[in-house]
Amino acid sequence: MMRLNMTKTIRYPENHLLCQAPGSIFAMLLLFLLAGCASVEETTPETSATYLERAQTQSKGPIRVTASVPSAKETRELFGAPLYLRDIQPVLLTIENQGPSTLNFLPVGVDPLYFTPMETAFLSKKSSKGVSDQARARQFYNEGMGAVSVLPGETRTGFVFTSLDEGTKTFNVDLLSERDKIHSFTFFIPVPGLRIDHHNVDWENLYPADEWLEFDESAALIEALKNFPCCTTDKKSRDQGDPLNLVIIGDIEDVYYAFLRAGWDETETIHAGSLQKTIASFFSGGEYRYSPISGLYVFGRPQDVAFQKTRDNIHERNHLRLWLSPVRYQNVPVFIGQISRDIGVRFSKWTITTHEIDPDVDETREFLLENLAYSQTLTAIAYVDGVGKATMEAPRKNLTDSPYFTDGRRVVLWITATPTSIADIKVVEWRDPTDN
Amino acid sequence: MGTLTMITSLAPTTSDDLSHFNTGCPFSATNSPGRRFRRLLILVAALMLSACASNPYQPLIDNMTAVKARAESQKMGEIRVNVAVPSPEETMAIFDLPLYDRGVQPVWIEVTNGGATQLRYAPFGTDPDYVPPFEVAYTNKAGFSKAAHRKMERYLHKHTMPRTIEPGQVQSGFVFTQARPGTKGVNIDLFGPAAEEAYSLLFFVTVPGFAADHAQVNFEALYTPAEMAEFDLPGFRKALTTLPCCSSDRSGGREGDPLNLVLVGNGDDVLQALLRAGWFERLAAEQGTSSTAEAAYLYGRTADAVFRTQRPGTGPRSELRLWKAPMRVDGKSVWLGDAVHYIASPDEPNALDPDIDDARDFFLQDLWYSQGLAGFAWLQGPNVVSIEQPRQDIMGANYFTDGYRVVLWSSGKPVSMLKADYISWDKPPKR
Numbered sequence: 055m056m057r058l059n060m061t062k063t064i065r066y067p068e069n070h071l072l073c074q075a076p077g078s079i080f081a082m083l084l085l086f087l088l089a090g091c092a093s094v095e096e097t098t099p100e101t102s103a104t105y106l107e108r109a110q111t112q113s114k115g116p117i118r119v120t121a122s123v124p125s126a127k128e129t130r131e132l133f134g135a136p137l138y139l140r141d142i143q144p145v146l147l148t149i150e151n152q153g154p155s156t157l158n159f160l161p162v163g164v165d166p167l168y169f170t171p172m173e174t175a176f177l178s179k180k181s182s183k184g185v186s187d188q189a190r191a192r193q194f195y196n197e198g199m200g201a202v203s204v205l206p207g208e209t210r211t212g213f214v215f216t217s218l219d220e221g222t223k224t225f226n227v228d229l230l231s232e233r234d235k236i237h238s239f240t241f242f243i244p245v246p247g248l249r250i251d252h253h254n255v256d257w258e259n260l261y262p263a264d265e266w267l268e269f270d271e272s273a274a275l276i277e278a279l280k281n282f283p284c285c286t287t288d289k290k291s292r293d294q295g296d297p298l299n300l301v302i303i304g305d306i307e308d309v310y311y312a313f314l315r316a317g318w319d320e321t322e323t324i325h326a327g328s329l330q331k332t333i334a335s336f337f338s339g340g341e342y343r344y345s346p347i348s349g350l351y352v353f354g355r356p357q358d359v360a361f362q363k364t365r366d367n368i369h370e371r372n373h374l375r376l377w378l379s380p381v382r383y384q385n386v387p388v389f390i391g392q393i394s395r396d397i398g399v400r401f402s403k404w405t406i407t408t409h410e411i412d413p414d415v416d417e418t419r420e421f422l423l424e425n426l427a428y429s430q431t432l433t434a435i436a437y438v439d440g441v442g443k444a445t446m447e448a449p450r451k452n453l454t455d456s457p458y459f460t461d462g463r464r465v466v467l468w469i470t471a472t473p474t475s476i477a478d479i480k481v482v483e484w485r486d487p488t489d490n
Numbered sequence: 491m492g493t494l495t496m497i498t499s500l501a502p503t504t505s506d507d508l509s510h511f512n513t514g515c516p517f518s519a520t521n522s523p524g525r526r527f528r529r530l531l532i533l534v535a536a537l538m539l540s541a542c543a544s545n546p547y548q549p550l551i552d553n554m555t556a557v558k559a560r561a562e563s564q565k566m567g568e569i570r571v572n573v574a575v576p577s578p579e580e581t582m583a584i585f586d587l588p589l590y591d592r593g594v595q596p597v598w599i600e601v602t603n604g605g606a607t608q609l610r611y612a613p614f615g616t617d618p619d620y621v622p623p624f625e626v627a628y629t630n631k632a633g634f635s636k637a638a639h640r641k642m643e644r645y646l647h648k649h650t651m652p653r654t655i656e657p658g659q660v661q662s663g664f665v666f667t668q669a670r671p672g673t674k675g676v677n678i679d680l681f682g683p684a685a686e687e688a689y690s691l692l693f694f695v696t697v698p699g700f701a702a703d704h705a706q707v708n709f710e711a712l713y714t715p716a717e718m719a720e721f722d723l724p725g726f727r728k729a730l731t732t733l734p735c736c737s738s739d740r741s742g743g744r745e746g747d748p749l750n751l752v753l754v755g756n757g758d759d760v761l762q763a764l765l766r767a768g769w770f771e772r773l774a775a776e777q778g779t780s781s782t783a784e785a786a787y788l789y790g791r792t793a794d795a796v797f798r799t800q801r802p803g804t805g806p807r808s809e810l811r812l813w814k815a816p817m818r819v820d821g822k823s824v825w826l827g828d829a830v831h832y833i834a835s836p837d838e839p840n841a842l843d844p845d846i847d848d849a850r851d852f853f854l855q856d857l858w859y860s861q862g863l864a865g866f867a868w869l870q871g872p873n874v875v876s877i878e879q880p881r882q883d884i885m886g887a888n889y890f891t892d893g894y895r896v897v898l899w900s901s902g903k904p905v906s907m908l909k910a911d912y913i914s915w916d917k918p919p920k921r
Contacts (some may be wrong), residue, residue, distance in 0.1 A: 201848075
């Protein structure tokens with residue numbers, strides 16, 4: 055009975071779950087209490103494969119690196135302490151050096167804010183009972199791996215204690231050899247325990263075969279991009295929401311990894327576990343970087359992928375939603391999307407409270423362009439029309455009545471999987487620059 | 491007059507406005523704890539509403555004159571860039587907002603594009619966490635009327651550094667960065683259409699009111715010429731073995747942490763390398779506030795400079811203490827010091843990580859990754875302290891160590907990671 059009600063409160067506010075009104079904070083608190091003391095890691099399913107079975111190996115010549123990331127539950131079993139609750143995530147690395155020169159492994163490359171083994175032991179003190187402080191410290195110290203040299207013919211293995219990333223763990227393993235070479239390995243390792251939006255998307259069957267549009271010429275693509283809807287809508291396609299000012303051209307995997315590399319977090323689909331985490335973070339004032347994101351509609355469906363980037367606190371983050379369009383350009387998928395920057399919370403009649411977004415949506419758009427450029431994920435950019443101009447003096451409004459103004463352009467971003475220097479990004483002139 | 495109207499028009503709405511907090515919540519009306527909670531809400535809301543006074547918004551861009559006058563200037567090809575950072579007081583006068591108190595530090599930039607192509611300025615390159623003007627306005631609107639908030643938005647928007655600088659044009663304005671005390675490192679990236687038209691300029695700007703601890707030290711007067719020893723590289727290696735092993739307490743009676751870092755470089759080089767690696771200076775005003783940094787003595791004085799890194803949300807992460815040593819190698823200054831990690835424990839904010847070797851290795855990596863490392867070498871020492879039998883420092887904190895000392899040649903100019911020289915003295919420590 056109570057559980058039924060709970061689902062209702064989940065759906066009630068149209069906007070972001072976290073910004074429930076003070077009035078419904080009580081509902082959340084109640085829900086939180088009802089949910090009891092279940093810990094974060096028990097709310098979502100584990101896969102049957104162990105972290106060792108999920109390990110990934112990469113080789114470059116005579117160097118092999120194997121990495122795996124234990125889930126929250128596995129971590130607790132391994133170390134006898136709920137490290138995930140302390141925002142610590144162990145990463146197990148094995149470095150095999152069959153080459154002729156010594157390799158220096160630098161944990162700062164994995165995470166500049168890594169936790170030392172002793173620090174991790176100290177932070178586990180309260181929760182791992184029945185083990186002496188000394189024994190625990192020894193365990194972490196022995197199993198941890200700091201900056202080490204791996205001599206020719208040697209294999210080193212150990213845990214690096216990193217800052218927590220749920221969902222897909224993204225990191226580099228940098229090995230410097232004495233011969234002035236850096237060997238860099240980039241890992242993307244999914245960690246069970248988080249339900250991600252787009253993992254459920256059936257990309258192949260989003261559109262019937264005869265709805266796909268293939269373009270090879272830029273003129274045809276430009277025309278199609280101009281004619282995409284200006285804005286997101288609500289579920290019934292009645293009201294117009296945020297402007298669709300992003301066009302992303304890239305393979306699905308590449309797009310996904312580009313955003314991870316640029317520091318965006320995946321979002322969870324809404325389910326009881328995620329709500330509970332969100333509430334916990336609301337009350338602790340901490341960051342819960344994966345909280346679910348509400349649905350906006352394009353092509354008659356909510357976003358296929360949502361990412362967010364946390365800033366100072368839970369109320370301030372950037373949201374980004376992408377839809378795979380039925381267009382392919384030179385055989386590469388084309389996404390359309392929307393980005394907004396939360397700048398605060400205000401009271402609203404319909405959703406009780408809502409996020410105020412930065413009305414200068416072009417600023418937010420350009421921020422994303424720079425963010426992706428600095429993380430070396432772009433090969434080219436262009437601008438097209440299609441959003442429609444709105445001035446600062448006569449702004450338009452989104453679905454939650456936040457005003458915005460714009461030059462009416464969409465930025466077109468070509469995504470690459472190969473790191474590309476910011477200076478090498480091609481600027482494609484699709485618009486007549488004199489046409490403002 | 492305006493203020494009064496505002497208050498009276500708001501006051502009676504308090505209870506009405508609150509009623510809609512409940513309309514949507516299926517729980518709040520039926521539970522008595524809910525009612526109690528609501529009362530708290532009403533209190534909070536009343537407090538919030540009472541803050542909605544209508545101060546006039548009175549910024550004055552003319553207050554920039556003194557700030558602009560001390561701007562630092564760099565030229566690259568046909569591009570000239572000027573940068574200045576207003577102090578907290580100047581910021582208040584220019585924006586009529588205590589931005590520093592809110593963690594925001596405005597940086598003034600002026601770009602002269604003498605080239606033939608359009609340039610794009612990327613604020614992301616100055617600070618990936620820069621705050622756009624409408625957000626600055628939104629987070630500072632408390633206490634201002636709606637009209638004043640609008641005025642504030644326009645003012646901040648108008649004085650924000652634009653992204654586009656046309657050929658032949660001069661553009662100037664502010665980027666709102668995350669505030670950091672001490673010398674402000676400001677990176678300006680400008681991009682033209684072609685790859686060779688990418689410009690990157692780095693400024694280190696002194697901000698009035700934020701004197702660093704090392705600015706108080708008269709380094710020239712620390713040692714007489716007779717006390718300063720000059721070495722070449724082989725002599726330096728030998729001389730390092732004669733240095734004191736550890737800091738001590740004030741009286742010299744009790745041994746402190748091992749001095750496991752030797753940094754080579756002139757003051758400016760060391761400072762630039764550290765700032766680029768994200769270390770914060772200790773402000774002169776903070777001296778005497780940290781018990782650990784104040785307790786350690788060498789050459790009869792506390793550290794000449796203290797730097798720290800932060801772990802977001804939990805406070806200090808690492809601390810570096812440096813003393814200028816009475817020696818020079820190949821004409822460069824030598825600094826002796828140590829590094830410690832704080833443990834990110836909310837219960838014990840001053841708890842130290844006993845693994846001081848990790849702090850030492852972290853510092854090496856940090857300089858390396860931030861391209862501040864020109865070269866390094868290892869020296870084995872006699873003072874091995876095992877994890878089983880840790881030693882205590884002056885404050886009674888445990889530590890253990892492999893006894894190694896790392897010698898780092900710092901570089902103010904960025905050095906590619908691959909170009910750092912490895913000088914093979916002793917074999918690196920083996921863990």
